[in-house]
Amino acid sequence: LTPPFSYFQPFKPDNMCEVKKCCCCVDLRTGAIVMAILQLIGGAGMFGMGAEWQNILSALVGVGAGVCLLFGAIKYHQMATLVYLVLQMIEIVLIGVAMLVGIIAGTAVTVAVSDHPDLQGNQDVQGAVQVGGAIVVVLTMIPFGIIALFYIYFWVCAFSFYKGLKTGEIASPA
Numbered sequence: 001l002t003p004p005f006s007y008f009q010p011f012k013p014d015n016m017c018e019v020k021k022c023c024c025c026v027d028l029r030t031g032a033i034v035m036a037i038l039q040l041i042g043g044a045g046m047f048g049m050g051a052e053w054q055n056i057l058s059a060l061v062g063v064g065a066g067v068c069l070l071f072g073a074i075k076y077h078q079m080a081t082l083v084y085l086v087l088q089m090i091e092i093v094l095i096g097v098a099m100l101v102g103i104i105a106g107t108a109v110t111v112a113v114s115d116h117p118d119l120q121g122n123q124d125v126q127g128a129v130q131v132g133g134a135i136v137v138v139l140t141m142i143p144f145g146i147i148a149l150f151y152i153y154f155w156v157c158a159f160s161f162y163k164g165l166k167t168g169e170i171a172s173p174a
Contacts, residue, residue, distance in 0.1 A: 018160045028161040029170060032073035032081075035154045039066030039088075054098065061091050069158060072165075076172040081162045088155045092148060099144045106137035 022031020043062025049055040065087035072080035110133025113119075114126045164170035 017156050018163060019157055020160070022157045028157060028164060029073050029076075031157050032069055032161045035158065036066045036070035036073060036084075039063075039069060039154075042066075054094075058091065058094060061087050061094070065091065073161065076165060076170070078162065078165045081158060081165060084158055085155065085162060088151060088158065092151050092155065095144055095148045095151065099141055099148070102141055102144065103137055106133060106140065109133065110137070 019028075022028055022035070026034070039062055043059050043064075043066055046055050046059035046062055049059075065084050068080045068087065069084035071077060072082075072084060110130055113133070114129045119125050119129065161170065
């Protein structure tokens with residue numbers, strides 16, 4: 001039984017999260033190569049951010065993902081592209097965890113400062129500390145959010161490239 005109207009199409013999750021071009025004008029393979037190079041630069045830059053475990057883990061995941069995507073895009077290799085998708089999703093989750101930790105830590109510090117015994121009698125100062133703390137938390141989380149949005153878009157582009165490889169729409173000219 002098919003519905004009489006064309007707008008009653010069955011839900012097809014196959015074409016969710018898929019784009020035909022990267023950044024609206026570049027084919028997916030070229031976009032994947034550019035994304036891989038950016039990923040390698042960003043991952044290498046994370047090594048210079050300090051010796052904290054978060055930076056080292058993010059750098060290793062970023063460089064590994066960049067290498068996989070570069071290899072996958074140049075050699076039309078499905079498995080390398082799939083490994084990139086997994087590593088990139090780990091990176092997105094790590095950014096989400098960092099945002100959550102930042103929000104919790106910022107809120108805890110704000111509450112601790114506003115509950116300080118020296119501020120107990122002064123409601124105006126407590127209110128100012130709470131508002132200032134909220135502003136600091138929001139402003140420090142904005143860069144994480146922007147980075148996460150870029151990573152999610154790059155993931156969608158790489159996923160579209162992977163699907164093209166898998167279905168044969170994108171194939172090696174050789």
